[in-house]
Amino acid sequence: MAAVTYSKASRVYAKGAVPAVDTLDLGIKDGEFMVLVGPSGSGKTTALRMLAGLEPVDAGRVEIGGADVSGTPPKDRDIAMVFQNYALYPGKTVAENMGFALKMQRVPKPERDRRVREAARLLDLDESMLDRKPKQLSGGQRQRVAMGRAIVREPKVFLMDEPLSNLDAKLRVHTRGQIAELQRRLGITTVYVTHDQVEAMTMGHRVAVLSGGRLQQCGTPRELYDNPVNQFVAGFIGSPAMNLRTAPLADGGALLPGTVIPLPPGLPSGLSEVVVGIRPEHLRLTTKDNPGIPNGSSRLLSGHVILVEELGADALLHVRLDGDSGGDSGGVPGERGGDPVVARAEGRRPPSPGEKVTLSVDPADVLAFHPGTGARIAA
Amino acid sequence: MAVLEQAPPTAPAGPRPRAMSAREKWSRRLPLLPALLYTIIVTQVPFLVMIWYSFQSYYWNEPGGSWFNGVSNYAHVFTDPDFLNAIVRTVTMTVIAVLLTVIIGTALAVLLDRKFPGRGVVRTLIITPFLVMPAAAALIWQGPMLDPNFGLLNYLLAPFGVNHEAWLSNHAYGTVIVVMVWQWMPFMMLIVLAGLQSQPGDVLEAAKVDGASAWSTFRELTVPHLRPYLELGILLGTIYLVTTFDQIRLMTQGGPGTQTTTLPYYLYEKVNYAFDIGGSAAAGVVTVVLTIIVASFALRMFARVFQFEEAR
C-alpha cells in the first residue's frame, strides 16, 4: 500500500508571502499515475518537493501509505525522484550512479549489481554504458540513467519533476510512451510534474491542475477536457486552446456577433455578461457542399478567414467574426478588432485567407463561466 | 474556488514558513566558526591593540614601557606634513597606477583576444611580471635595469638622447609607478581577456550582419559587456596596489627626500626607524578610518559586481 495524500498541505517561502502551495487536498491511489500540471509558479513543483521532503510542510500533512511523513527526512520516505536536469553524480559511472542509493542502504554488492543490471535492461541501457561517466552520455541516455536510478530503489513512490523537458521533441514523445508503459508494468505510484498539458493528458491516469498554489481540478484527462470546473482549466487544457470570450447577456442567452447562444437556466442574477467557451472542433465549417446543419438548434457565426494553420490531417482556421472589426465593410484581414476565433476544419481543402465562412455551433457544446470568479455556470 | 480574494494585510492565521530549529542553525554555523574566529582574532585583535597604543607614548627601543598620553599622538599625526603628504601621495599613485594598468591591460587583452601564431607563448610572456616575486622585480629594476651607470634601459634609450639618466633619483615618482604598472597590468589583462572571451560569438556576428564596423562593435557592445570585468579589476587592483610596499622599500626607500613615501612606507619607517609605536598606532587608526570610508563604497561595488549566486 502506498497511496499518497496531501491534506490541507501548505508551503510558504517567507512570512506574509502568498503561499506557494495553498491548503492542497489531493489523494493519489496506490499504483496510480498522477500528473500535476500548471503554468510556472503554480506550485506544482513545490507540491512535489514537499512530498519528497525537500521542502518543509508549513501547515497540513503529507502522507505516504497512510503514515504522516511531514517531518520525515527524505531518505526515510522510501521514494525516488527523477530531476529535471537529471542530477547525475558527475564523478561516478552510470552503474555507480544507479547503485548509489542501494550502497547508502548497505545493500551487498552482488545484489546491487543484479538490480542495476535489471534496471538497465528494463530501460534498454546497453551493458557497455554502465562503466561510462555521465559526461560521455547523450541527453536521452542521461535521462534513462536518471530513471534507472529511481527504478533500482524499488520505492513506494516515484516522483518526476519535468523529466522530459531537456529532450528534443521527437525523443520526448517516444520517452513519454516508455515512461507510461514502464509505470504500468511496475505498478508503482507515480507523481509526475509537467507544465505541458499534452504530456499531462497523454500520460496521467488522473491529472491535477494547479494555478497560483491552489488545486483547480483533479480528474481523468477526459473529465478535464469535457467538463472543466472553471475558466482556467478550460483554457489550460486542450490544444489548440478553447475559444473564450466575454459576451453580453441578452434574451436569456449570450450575445455573439450575429446570434444569441442560449444558456443553461439558473444563471446567477445580477450578471450583465458571461464568458463563453467553445472548443475549436465544436465550430463546424458550413460550406455550400456541406450545408447540413447537424442539429436543429445550431447557431451560425459568420466571418472571414484571416489565417490558416495546416496541420496535415486537419487545419486550424483563425476566423474574424463579422461585427468584430469595428463594423467596417467586409473587414480587412489583420485589422484590429475582437480576437479571432479558432475552428478546426478538414485538412484536405481548407478555405483560404480572406474567404468568407460560416461556422455552426451546437449550444449544448458551449460552456459558460462567471466573468468575475471564472467558475463554471453549469446546467 | 479561484475566487479572487485579497488576503487581509495582517493575517495572523494561515501557514507560516517553519522556523529553523536551534539545532539546525548551529549545525549550519559550526563549519563556519573556526574560520570566523581565526579571522577575527588574527585580523581584528591587532587593530584593537592599535587603538589602545594610539593613546600611549611608547618607544619600543627604550626601557620603561608605555604610558597614557591622551590624544597627543593624534595631534602629532595631524600636524605631521609627512603623514598628510603620504596620504595624498598614496592616493595619487594608486589612482594613476590603476588607470594605467586598466588602459594597458585592456589594450593587451584586445591584442591577445586575436588569433595569431604563438599566441599562447606571448600570453605567457606577458603574465610573467605578475608572477615574479615583487622583491625580486624591484631589485632587478633598481639594479640591472635602471642603474645610471650600467642599466639596460639607458642603453636601449641612448639612441633617443637619454644619457645615463638616474631614473630613481630624478624621476622616482614616475619610475615607481611604471614598475607598479609593469607588475600589475598582467592581472588586469587576464581579467579583461576573460571578459572578452566570454562575449558570446553570435552577438558579434549579429553586429557584423547589422553593418557595424570593428570599432563601433567594440564601443557599442564590447565595452558595455566588459564593464563588470573592468569594475572587478579596478576594485581588486586598487586593494592590492594601495598597499604597495616592496617596490618602495627596495627601490627608493621612500626617497629622494619623501618623494615616494606612501602610507605603508611611512608607517614602516615610524616603527622601524623612529621606534614610535604610539605614533604609528595613531597614524594607523587614521589610515584605517580612511580605509573604512573608502572600503564601504568598495563593498557596495563588490555586491554589485559579483551579482551573488544565491546560496542554497
Next chain:
Amino acid sequence: MTAIAPVDNSNTVPAVPTKSTSGKAVARKTGLTLGAWIVGLIVFLPIGWMVITAFKPESAAETWPPRFTFSPTLSEFTIVFSGMGPYITNSAIATIGSTILVLVLGLPAAYALSVRPVKRWRDGLFFFISTKMLPVVAAIGPLYILVLRTGLLDSIWALIILYAAMNLPLAIWMLRSFMLEVPSETLEAARLDGAGRIREITEVIMPVVSPGLVSTALICVIFAWNELFLALNLTVTKAATMPMFLISSVPQEGLYIAHLSAAATVASVPVIIVGWIAQRSLVRGLSMGAIK
C-alpha cells in the same frame, strides 16, 4: 560610406575587391603577429635580462655598454645555492603550512556559505572580504608588539598564522564559487538516495570541488611565497624567507649585480613555473571566483 561601397563593387567588378581584401588581411595578420610578439618581448625584457645577468660573471654584469656576449657561468648560482638553505626552507614551511591551514579553515567555511548556508551568509562573505581591505601595514607597530609579547618574533609560526589570515578570505570566496557549481538537484538527489552530510561531502561535493581546491592552493602559494612586508618586520634571521634572502644579497659595497640576479631568478622561478602551469586557475583565483 563603407556600408555602401561593397554593393557598388559587387555590381561592377566582383573579383578584384575580394583579392585585395585577402592581401590586406594577410598583411594585417602579419602586422598583428609581429606587434604582439614585440609587445610580449618588451614586457618580458626585465625578466629575460635578470636571467641573462644571472649567468654572467660578476665582472661582466656591471659594464657600459651592457654586454650581451659573455661566457656563461654558474658560479653565482653556486654561491646562491650554498647560502639560501635556511631561507628557502623557511619559505617552504611558511608557504605550505599557511596554505594547509587556509584549506583546513576555508573548506568548511565555504561550505557553510554556499551549500548549506548560515542565515546571514552574505554578511559572512562581506566580513571576510572586508578584512582584505584593512591594510595590515596600518597595524604593523602593534602587530610587532603582539608578536614580540607572544614570543613569536622571528618564528616561522608568526608567518604561517599571518599568511593564513591574509589568504583565507580569497580562498573562501574562491572555494565557495566552486561549491556553487555542484547543482542543487544533485545534492537533493543524494539526500533522497540516503546520503548523510558526510557522504554528501565526500561522494558528491569533493569530486566536483577538488580541481578547485588545487587552484585555490596555488593562488595561496603564490601570495605567501612572494610576501615581503610581514617577513621584513617580524623576522630577523631564524625565520627569514626568500624575499629576505634577496635583500641580504645586496651588499653595502662591491659588485653584486650578477649575484643578485641569480638570487632573484632562483627566488622567482618556483612561482613563475607554478603560475605558467596554472594560467587558467590564476584568472579565477585572482577574481576571487567571479570569473570562471
